[in-house]
Every structure is written in structure tokens, then in C-alpha cells.
Amino acid sequence: xxxxxxxxxxxxxxxxxxxxxxxxxxxxxxxxxxxxxxxxxxxxxxxxxxxxxxxxxxxxxxxxxxxxxxxxxxxxxxxxxxxxxxxxxxxxxxxxxxxxxxxxxxxxxxxxxxxxxxxxxxxxxxxxxxxxxxxxxxxxxxxxxxxxxxxxxxxxxxxxxxxxxxxxxxxxxxxxxxxxxxxxxxxxx
Amino acid sequence: xxxxxxxxxxxxxxxxxxxxxxxxxxxxxxxxxxxxxxxxxxxxxxxxxxxxxxxxxxxxxxxxxxxxxxxxxxxxxxxxxxxxxxxxxxxxxxxxxxxxxxxxxxxxxxxxxxxxxxxxxxxxxxxxxxxxxxxxxxxxxxxxxxxxxxxxxxxxxxxxxxxxxxxxxxxxxxxxxxxxxxxxxxxxxxxxxxxxxxxxxxxxxxxxxxxxxxxxxxxxxxxxxxxxxxxxxxxxxxxxxxxxxxxxxxxxxxxxxxxxxxxxxxxxxxxxxxxxxxxxxxxxxxxxxxxxxxxxxxxxxxxxxxxxxxxxxxxxxxxxxxxxxxxxxxxxxxxxxxxxxxxxxxxxxxxxxxxxxxxxxxxxxxxxxxxx
Numbered sequence: 001x002x003x004x005x006x007x008x009x010x011x012x013x014x015x016x017x018x019x020x021x022x023x024x025x026x027x028x029x030x031x032x033x034x035x036x037x038x039x040x041x042x043x044x045x046x047x048x049x050x051x052x053x054x055x056x057x058x059x060x061x062x063x064x065x066x067x068x069x070x071x072x073x074x075x076x077x078x079x080x081x082x083x084x085x086x087x088x089x090x091x092x093x094x095x096x097x098x099x100x101x102x103x104x105x106x107x108x109x110x111x112x113x114x115x116x117x118x119x120x121x122x123x124x125x126x127x128x129x130x131x132x133x134x135x136x137x138x139x140x141x142x143x144x145x146x147x148x149x150x151x152x153x154x155x156x157x158x159x160x161x162x163x164x165x166x167x168x169x170x171x172x173x174x175x176x177x178x179x180x181x182x183x184x185x186x187x188x189x
Numbered sequence: 190x191x192x193x194x195x196x197x198x199x200x201x202x203x204x205x206x207x208x209x210x211x212x213x214x215x216x217x218x219x220x221x222x223x224x225x226x227x228x229x230x231x232x233x234x235x236x237x238x239x240x241x242x243x244x245x246x247x248x249x250x251x252x253x254x255x256x257x258x259x260x261x262x263x264x265x266x267x268x269x270x271x272x273x274x275x276x277x278x279x280x281x282x283x284x285x286x287x288x289x290x291x292x293x294x295x296x297x298x299x300x301x302x303x304x305x306x307x308x309x310x311x312x313x314x315x316x317x318x319x320x321x322x323x324x325x326x327x328x329x330x331x332x333x334x335x336x337x338x339x340x341x342x343x344x345x346x347x348x349x350x351x352x353x354x355x356x357x358x359x360x361x362x363x364x365x366x367x368x369x370x371x372x373x374x375x376x377x378x379x380x381x382x383x384x385x386x387x388x389x390x391x392x393x394x395x396x397x398x399x400x401x402x403x404x405x406x407x408x409x410x411x412x413x414x415x416x417x418x419x420x421x422x423x424x425x426x427x428x429x430x431x432x433x434x435x436x437x438x439x440x441x442x443x444x445x446x447x448x449x450x451x452x453x454x455x456x457x458x459x460x461x462x463x464x465x466x467x468x469x470x471x472x473x474x475x476x477x478x479x480x481x482x483x484x485x486x487x488x489x490x491x492x493x494x495x496x497x498x499x500x501x502x503x504x505x506x507x508x509x510x511x512x513x514x515x516x517x518x519x520x521x522x523x524x525x526x527x528x529x530x531x532x533x534x535x536x537x538x539x540x541x542x543x544x545x546x547x548x549x550x551x552x553x554x555x556x557x558x559x560x561x
Contacts, residue, residue, distance in 0.1 A: 006390070006443075006450050006552055008545040021252065028256040033268030040269075054253045061249060103272065119246065126243035145237065146244030171194040171201075178236050 012075055016064045028057060031076055034104065035083045042087060042100050052090070055120055056082035062119055073107060081106040089117065129181040137173035144170060200230045271475060296506055361444040361483035362386055362412060363492070364422045364554040365429065366532050369414035372515065373482030373558050374497050375403040378410050386414070386556035389449055394556070402526050404518050407468060407510055408497045410482075411519070412558075413529070425534035426550040427484075430491040430512045434470065436460060439488045442496060443548065445557035446477030452548060453480075455507075462497075462508040469508045470494055476507040482558060485509045490539025490547045 007015075007023055015023035032053055039049035056079050063069045071078060084106050091098030130138050136158050143149040143157070155166035202208050203216055220227055360377030364370070371386065378384050378400050388394045396416040403410040434440065434457050441454040455473035462469025472485060476496055485494035494509030519531065539547045 006452060006548060008548065010545065024252075025256045025259060028253065029260060029264065032257075032260060033265050033272060036265065037269055037272035050257060054250065054257070057253055058246065058249055062246075119242070122239055123243055123246045126239050130243070141240065142244070145240050146247075167198070168194065171197045174197055174233075174236070175194065177240075178232065181236060181239065 009075060013064060013071060016061050027075065031079050034076070034080060037103070038080070038083055038100075039087055041103075042091065042098075044087060044091075048087075048090070052083050052086045053079070055086055059119065077105055077107065080104045086117070125181065125184050129177060129184055132180050133173065133177050136169075137176065140166070140170050141173055141177065196226065196229060197233060200226075200233050204230075204234070359445075359479055359560060360481040360558045361479060361496075362556050362558040363482075363484040363495075364425055364556075365534070367421050367424055367534075368529060368532070369398075369419060369422065370401075370531050371398065371412040371414070371556065371558075372484075372495060373410050373412060374495065375405055375408045375410040376497075377481050377558055378412065378560055379403065379405070381560040383561045384412065385559045385561070386412075387559060388553070388556050389445075390552045398558075402518075402522055407514055407518055409495065409510055409515060409518050411522070411526075411531075422554060424538075425554055426538040427486065427490050427492055427554075428534045428537050429516055430487065430493045431516060433460070433511060433513065434487055434493040438493075440472060440474065440485050440493060441544065442474050442480070442483045442485050443551055443555045444477075444480040444483030444496065445555075446479035448557070450552055450555065451477070457493075458506075462510075466508070468514040469497060469510050472496075472507050472509050474507050474509075479557075480507070484551075484555065486539075486547070486551070489537060490542070490551070491537055 007026065012023060012027045014020070015027065032049075035053040035056065036046060036049040039052055040046070044052075059082050060071075060075070060078055064071070073081075084100060084102070088098055088100055091100070130141075133141075140154055140158060143154050144151070149157075151163040151167050151170070154170070155161070155163045158166065160166040160169065199208070199216060203213070208216055220230070360373055362371040362373035362377075365372050381400065384398045384400065386394075386396055386398050396414045396419050398412045399415040401411045401413050436457055436459070438457045439454070440457060441452065443450055443452055445451070453474045453476070455475070457470050458473045459471035461467055462471055470485075470493075472494070474480075474485070474496070480496045483496045484492045485496060487493045491512075492515075493512050495512075495515060497508055497510045516533075519533070522531075539550060
């Protein structure tokens with residue numbers, strides 16, 4: 001038999017904190033129609049609703065990873081507020097000005113508006129940088145820093161004669177990435 | 190370039206705690222004396238943070254994409270319909286007259302289907318009864334057709350109507366006395382050979398129950414546990430409210446539309462039920478097959494009603510028998526029906542608590558009713 005079947009707000013918050021996928025999936029399912037409606041009602045497509053919703057979900061997830069972050073409202077309200085903010089921003093970019101028809105309570109997020117999109121900006125910048133970095137550097141760095149491969153495994157996979165050679169290559173890659181990333185940030189600022 | 194690599198390597202080794210002894214001392218010394226190195230280390234850390242953040246986000250995005258692929262298109266549409274049929278929104282979006290017409294149409298749609306299914310359930314009732322109901326359906330159908338033409342069809346199309354999603358057997362029941370009495374909807378247990386209650390919250394609680402009394406008109410049934418294993422439900426945390434709930438009051442329910450307790454919330458949308466039924470409320474709680482017999486609570490945790498009848502799986506319009514009507518049925522029980530006195534709970538231990546805390550207490554007293 002399954003354990004306690006009712007998931008409370010606190011359960012969902014914990015699930016996001018500890019990346020419990022079953023409950024996260026349930027939460028995802030629960031509020032997608034709300035954002036689909038929000039975006040749909042305000043001249044957006046289903047694909048755009050998905051983007052906005054996933055970004056809002058990510059913002060909530062990432063914030064909950066911070067030990068000092070406290071969710072001061074319902075998850076639903078939070079997701080709505082972030083989605084709303086994100087969609088307002090996109091609409092403004094598309095049309096010059098925008099107004100949203102609301103149907104839920106929301107937090108205004110006036111001062112933290114930048115913070116809402118900051119992480120996606122960082123992500124995009126790194127994505128572009130890694131793209132420019134090219135292979136084999138990208139794979140080496142991702143394998144070492146993201147996938148926790150050892151240098152021996154990487155040397156083996158990428159065809160280096162030994163781990164030391166691979167390591168030297170890795171530092172070269174890292175320094176190149178740093179230059180590229182700085183370049184991107186400077187362009188954008 | 191080579192120096193740069195060496196520096197990066199030393200920085201990384203230092204950060205990973207791999208520098209030791211003299212190497213460590215000299216590095217730390219250098220760090221203090223050489224601001225360029227300290228700067229380089231800060232930049233290195235920033236780059237790694239960004240890189241790791243990128244990795245996590247990428248992984249998370251893949252996970253969310255997976256969730257998205259798992260979405261059941263029908264469920265999404267039902268969820269969406271709930272927002273679309275939201276009256277407040279309609280009022281804002283359409284002209285007030287159209288909005289009013291839309292809500293009438295919604296009630297008629299659900300009402301018609303409600304009646305249709307009710308007719309189907311009346312297998313053994315008399316022919317006259319059957320006919321009169323059929324007429325009603327035709328009348329409603331005509332009304333509906335007229336309305337449909339005059340309405341923005343998008344409003345109607347947005348409601349996911351699935352005629353196959355009617356309630357069949359099984360439902361929800363809730364305890365009304367510590368020593369084994371429960372209430373549920375009469376239609377849930379009407380055609381039963383044997384009845385069992387189950388709780389997914391407390392899997393050890395699976396009991397055989399018997400039908401003590403059923404009131405077909407009110408659609409209410411009193412059950413009692415008839416099982417050797419059973420001792421007590423424990424002290425019931427809620428009571429049945431003697432007064433009527435107010436229009437617009439926040440209400441919630443806990444039910445077993447599937448093998449899992451499901452929470453739903455809404456408000457009292459009308460003081461009368463289906464076709465002006467004075468003994469029932471119209472409530473805006475999303476109901477699913479299996480919701481029949483589930484208790485409806487007010488914000489303080491008093492039982493104000495019980496979900497009755499058969500409903501579409503769509504949300505928006507549901508009906509609940511009022512608690513005073515429930516109390517009236519219990520009060521009018523024929524004298525010999527109860528072998529054990531029915532002591533209704535007299536105190537509410539949920540008032541003022543947060544919803545989550547209330548549900549934690551309530552969940553132990555709400556059961557899935559299985560009819561065989």
C-alpha cells in the first residue's frame with residue numbers, strides 16, 4: 001500500500017527541495033493548466049505557455065535550493081506570480097506595451113523582477129559560451145564538472161594517452177571558456 | 190598561456206583541498222600578497238558556479254520536459270475548462286449579458302447530463318416517472334440548443350464533456366461517530382451485496398460495513414462498521430453544522446475519486462441544488478466520479494454538506510446535501526433502526542487551524558466506500 005496519499009503544501013515544498021520526482025511531477029501537472037490559461041488568455045501560444053511555466057517552475061525550484069529562501073505564499077500563487085511576470089516581460093518585448101488579465105492572486109515582484117530572469121540569462125550565456133567553445137572542450141568540461149567523470153575516464157573516452165594530458169587540455173579549455181564567457185557578458189552589458 | 194594553466198591548476202587543487210604542506214603554505218602566502226592571483230581565483234570560482242548552475246538547470250529542464258510529455262491532454266483540458274468557466278473571468282472577458290447566459294448554459298448542460306444519467310439509473314422505476322423525466326430532458330435540450338446558438342461557441346466548446354465519465358459504484362464516506370457510524374450517498378450503496386470501507390491513509394483500516402438506513406429522496410445513507418477487527422475510529426474532530434452555510438463561503442472536501450484521497454476546494458455558489466432542490470447547495474468544488482458521499486467542510490472544519498448525485502468529471506457545478514438535512518434524517522430514524530446509539534460529535538477541534546493541519550486530522554475519518 002502507498003503511504004499517506006494526501007500531499008500538502010509542505011510535502012510539495014520538500015519534494016522540490018529534495019528533488020522527489022514523483023511529487024514534483026504531480027505538482028507540475030497540477031498548475032500547468034493555470035499558466036496555459038494565463039498565457040492563452042493574453043495572446044500567447046501553448047508552446048509559449050510551456051516555456052513560461054517551466055521557467056517559473058525552475059525559479060521556484062532554484063529558490064527553494066537556497067537555505068535562506070522562505071516561500072511566503074502558496075506554491076500556486078508563486079508560480080502564477082512568476083509566470084505572470086515573465087509573460088508580461090515577453091509581451092512588452094513583443095508589443096512595446098502590455099497588460100495582463102488576471103484571474104488569480106499574485107505577488108507583484110516589483111523589485112525582484114530582475115532576479116526572476118537572472119538565472120535564465122546566466123544559463124543562456126553559458127549555453128552560448130559552451131557552444132562557441134566547441135569540441136572536444138565542451139565534452140571534457142561537462143564530463144568533469146557536471147557529470148563527475150574522473151580524469152582517467154575522460155582521457156580514456158576522448159583518446160588521450162594519459163590523465164595528465166587530458167588534465168592539461170582541461171585547463172586550457174577552462175581558460176578559453178572563461179575568456180568567451182567574459183566576452184559574452186561584456187557584450188550584453 | 191602555460192603560466193595561466195599552472196595557476197588555474199593550482200587554484201583548482203587549492204579549492205579541492207589537494208594542496209598540502211609547503212605547497213599549501215606558499216600558495217596561501219602568494220594569495221595574500223598577489224591581488225591578481227586572488228582575483229583570478231574569484232573569477233575561477235564564479236566560472237565554476239556558472240558552469241554548475243548551467244548543468245543543474247539543463248538537467249532540471251530535461252526533467253521538466255519529461256513531466257510535460259507525461260501530461261495527459263484530457264486532464265489539461267479539464268483543468269483549463271475550470272479556469273475558462275470561472276465566472277469572474279467570464280464577466281470580465283465577455284459582456285455581462287453573455288456571461289449570464291453562459292452560466293445558465295453551463296448549469297443546463299450539467300443539469301441535462303445529470304438528468305440523463307439519473308434516468309439511466311432508474312432501471313426499476315415506473316414508466317410514468319421515466320416519461321416525465323424524458324420530457325424534462327427534451328425541454329432542457331431545446332433550451333440548450335437555443336442558448337448554444339446565441340452564445341459564443343468557444344465558451345461551450347471549452348468545457349470538456351465526456352459522457353462516459355459518470356460515477357459507477359464506489360464512493361466516499363465519512364465517520365460520524367467514534368463507534369462506527371458513517372454517512373455516504375444512498376446511491377453509492379443502493380445496489381450493494383456487500384460494502385467495505387478502506388483508507389489509503391491508514392491501510393490497516395479496511396472494514397466490512399452494513400447499511401443501516403437509506404433515504405433515497407435525500408440521497409443519504411447511514412452505514413455502520415460490522416467487523417470483528419473494528420474497535421473505534423477515535424474521536425471525531427469535526428461536527429455536523431446545524432446552521433446553513435452562507436453564499437460564497439469557502440468550503441473544501443476530501444474524497445476518493447480514485448485509490449487515493451483527493452482534496453478539493455471551492456465555495457457555496459447557490460443556496461439551492463439541482464432544479465431548485467432546497468435541501469442542497471450548489472457548490473463550486475471540482476467533483477469526480479467517486480466524490481459522491483464525500484464530506485463538505487467550511488473553513489472552520491464543520492461538516493456543512495455531503496456531495497450527492499452523479500456528476501460529470503468536469504468541474505464547476507456540483508451539488509451537496511445540506512448538513513441540517515442530514516441531521517434531520519438522522520433525527521427522524523425509525524426507533525428500532527439503531528442497535529447501538531448514534532452519538533454525533535459535539536465538538537469541533539479544527540477551528541482556527543490551517544487547512545493542512547485540518548486535513549491531517551480529517552483524513553483519518555474519510556474512507557473509500559467500495560460496493561460489491
